[in-house]
Amino acid sequence: MSEAVKVAVEAALAAGKILRDRKDSIGEISYKEFYDPVTEVDLLCERTVINRIKKTFPDHDILAEESGSAEGNPSPSKWIIDPLDGTLNYSHGYPCYCVSIGLEHEGQLEVGVVYNPCLDELFVAERGKGATLNNKSIKVSTIPTLKESLLVTGFHPKVAHSLDDNLNHFCRFMKACQAVRRPGSAAMDLVYTAMGRFEGFWELKLSPWDVAGGMLIVTEAGGTLSKFDGSPVTIYDEEILVSNGLIHQEMVDILQHDI
Incomplete structure (x- = not known):
């Protein structure tokens, strides 16, 4: 496992734990627009993910849903983060949401991690190394029509x-x-x-x-x-x-x- 994958997994699991722990106490809900909610948990999860990434890769760029783009000197590597994909579901107690983290290097995706804390499902991929669910290889279906x-x-x-x-x-x-x-x-x-x-x-x-x-x-x-x-x-x-x-x-x- 590369260092980038390790960091992405650690960050996703940490954010997922927050989502589980706070699901019955999500705090204040605000709206970017009338149809687009943001909870205190979104913001806490995003800070958690960004802090974990920056600890190991301080020079990498960040693009996150809630805080936007955080760039220093231009870097060929960019982390793209959704700390809570499915905020509306989460705010209603509907158990379909996740943490999503991608790493792009020179315009090409190199790492992808999606963690579903509702079912404890951790999806991981690294370019050229296949995709896994909870460390077991996964493949698309073979249904032909x-x-x-x-x-x-x-x-x-x-x-x-x-x-x-x-x-x-x-x-x-x-x-x-x-x-x-x-x-x-x-x-x-x-x-x-x-x-x-x-x-x-x-x-x-x-x-x-x-x-x-x-x-x-x-x-x-x-x-x-x-x-x-x-x-x-x-x-x-x-x-x-x-x-x-x-x-x-x-x-x-x-x-x-x-x-």
């Missing part, structure tokens, strides 16, 4: 105020696959696709911290990632399509149908 597939998606909190709202895609996929789920955590959707619980995932209006931890885990588990049109995707794109690879073109075809 869309009609047999269980998919997952998400909706931006501003869905009621946006023309580009994903509802058209959702309706088309519902008619083409076995079923579609909507748990409310993009990072969890990514890693559950990586381990084969879902065959595919798509979503709009994402931010880098939503996907930086999970994207490498999907890649290292043998999955396929792209934009909706099948072209290459990065953590800085606002749309993502993820699959086991076998159903990817079918999903692209449906997503392109609505253009």
Whole structure:
């Protein structure tokens, strides 16, 4: 295990412990916008993760959901952090949320860690070394067709105020696959696709911290990632399509149908 992976795992587990310990006493809830809650626990977890990273890598850049970008002298290495992906779920006591940490070096993801404290599930990937769940190797599913597939998606909190709202895609996929789920955590959707619980995932209006931890885990588990049109995707794109690879073109075809 590299030092970067070790630090990411330690940081994710520490933040996850806070989430477990504070789930019944989350403190004050504020709103970045009326639909986008932030709890005291978000902020505490973010400080915990950043402090652990900076202890070992003081010169690395940080991009975090709540505090934004923290950069000193420009570094080729950047940590992208979501201390609590699924804040709305957490604030309602719905057990689907996680800590997501990604390390990017010279524009390429090198480490991905996602920790689900609800089920004590630790997903880890390092470029070229595969992906694991609680130290056991994981791979995407082998279901070959869309009609047999269980998919997952998400909706931006501003869905009621946006023309580009994903509802058209959702309706088309519902008619083409076995079923579609909507748990409310993009990072969890990514890693559950990586381990084969879902065959595919798509979503709009994402931010880098939503996907930086999970994207490498999907890649290292043998999955396929792209934009909706099948072209290459990065953590800085606002749309993502993820699959086991076998159903990817079918999903692209449906997503392109609505253009």
